[in-house]
Amino acid sequence: MSNPFQFTLPTKVIYKPGAIEELGAVLADIHVAKALIVTDPGLTAAGYVEPIEKILDQAQVAYRVFNDVEPNPSVETVEKGVSVYADLDYQVVIALGGGSPMDVAKTVAVRVTNDKAVPDLEGADQFENDPLPVIAIPTTAGTGSEVTPFAVITNREKKYKLTIISPRIIPKIAILDPGLIANLPAPIAASTGLDALTHAVESYTSLYGSAYSDAFAEKAIDLIGKYLRRFVANRQNQEAAGSMLIASLFAGLAFAHSRLGNAHAMAHPLGGFFNVPHGVANAILLPHIMDYNRIAVPERFERIAQLLGEAPVAENAVLAVRRLNQDLGIPASLSDVGVQADAIEAMTADAMKSGNVLANPRQTGTPEIQALFRQAL
Ligand SMILES: NC(=O)c1ccc[n+]([C@@H]2O[C@H](COP(=O)([O-])OP(=O)(O)OC[C@H]3O[C@@H](n4cnc5c(N)ncnc54)[C@H](O)[C@@H]3O)[C@@H](O)[C@H]2O)c1
Ligand SMILES: [Fe+2]
Incomplete structure (x- = not known):
């Protein structure tokens, strides 16, 4: 017998070879003009960010790239992502990468609308205001973070990985393109x-x-x-x-x-x-x-x-x-x-x-x- 369950699927999932080409249309659909891209240096060096920039240029979306995410990403990285480009006043966070950039993007999206230190966000629904919407573009086939209500961030001082949990941090859109994991x-x-x-x-x-x-x-x-x-x-x-x-x-x-x-x-x-x-x-x-x-x-x-x-x-x-x-x-x-x-x-x-x-x-x-x-x- 099954445990009782409830489900809603808040993420629009687009799976298709070449799905990344849909990003422009996706952004037009949700009417955003300013985006923050969260990614990591390995992906930037390997040329993953450039095609995304081109798509955003064509879609006339202003953007900045926050490129500093490390594996097992830290509280400090999230704070840097929040502060560095605050001037752009972006409306959506685009996560390009594995679980690390996706989790940083989800947490930045919460921090931008809630003035609360990341360690205080640990646990279930520890924030008041809705986060910015996140578009997740996974480049590893592993974490599933593109559809989960979790974000895992490391408190380096305490050597502790904390988990932020809320249905409100589930990405709104996930673009799954097998071409992005081919290298x-x-x-x-x-x-x-x-x-x-x-x-x-x-x-x-x-x-x-x-x-x-x-x-x-x-x-x-x-x-x-x-x-x-x-x-x-x-x-x-x-x-x-x-x-x-x-x-x-x-x-x-x-x-x-x-x-x-x-x-x-x-x-x-x-x-x-x-x-x-x-x-x-x-x-x-x-x-x-x-x-x-x-x-x-x-x-x-x-x-x-x-x-x-x-x-x-x-x-x-x-x-x-x-x-x-x-x-x-x-x-x-x-x-x-x-x-x-x-x-x-x-x-x-x-x-x-x-x-x-x-x-x-x-x-x-x-x-x-x-x-x-x-x-x-
Ligand atoms: N939120 C969740 O639900 C959830 C679930 C599981 C794990 N996690 C977290 O996710 C993190 C791990 O994520 P991960 O395993 O995806 O790794 P990662 O995001 O840390 O990436 C690992 C390395 O792979 C490189 N890389 C990623 N995609 C690449 C590509 N297509 N081509 C070349 N290099 C590429 C990156 O540059 C990086 O150096 C951990 O912090 C973990 O705790 C979160
Ligand atoms: Fe895992």
Whole structure:
């Protein structure tokens, strides 16, 4: 039986090869004349911003480009984005990039209309005024941030990744163009794809899941099982790139309605303390968490095994993800990415603050999170 559910889909999603060409028409539709583009230096250097500038010029939209977003983006970066171009008085924020630029754009959109420090925005609906609308253009197939009510920002001083949660920060429009992920470096394609798989698996096994989130999670797992290897092997494979972008979108729709689990609760402090990229942290943790959770919801893991092309035995789901990690060159352990044992206690305390622990299907307390960190080390 399903948990009760409600849903509205506030995002207009446009998926199409070449969809970026629709941006001009999209802007004309919502009648905006001034836009802030939020992106990162890697994307600017790789030539992603120029075509967008041309489209905005043609559409006669005035814009500025805020280009300073870093992976695991900080409170300071958000504040810089708010202050640097305040003079333009923009009406929309366009996010071009992976989860980092999308989350900064969502937070800048809140900060512009609410005079409240970013750390005070942590949690559910901690702001009064509606944010500016956000148009999200993902360039990784991973986070699903283009449709989620979350924005994850790092408080560097406290080494803490805080999550802002509100249906009002869900982007109004998402433009999904497989051409934009065709030149992703293979290791980023791999780790971001495994972030999407972690979203789908954690959503599918979450205590807060429903028939709605299950439908999107199952399809996402199926697509990732079929296409992630092919995509990493050749990012120019259009069928694989398109399928991964859809998988990431569906996984985002799933977990937006179910929350996640221990892998995400633990991945955030790994980003806060050691700046481990989000996808890499999840990829290393996922098989450990699946193995730990297997006895709580065996029939869910049997189905995951099946969706990943294995016989429907719960343990096979774990083995399939281990093999996927190996095939894609994911580091075998947390120590391989610089994580040190002496931080486990502090990281566990932060993981326990995450709402995702409560969604995890096997009850989890401080000793269990510590043991899971040690196991993955
Ligand atoms: N809001 C949410 O719902 C949500 C969900 C999951 C993760 N997140 C957050 O998202 C962040 C991670 O985002 P991410 O994994 O997409 O990575 P990212 O945005 O940090 O990007 C990683 C790197 O990939 C490069 N890159 C991105 N697209 C590229 C392309 N097409 N070609 C070449 N290089 C490209 C960037 O320049 C950057 O150096 C984390 O902070 C995580 O906590 C948010
Ligand atoms: Fe994630």
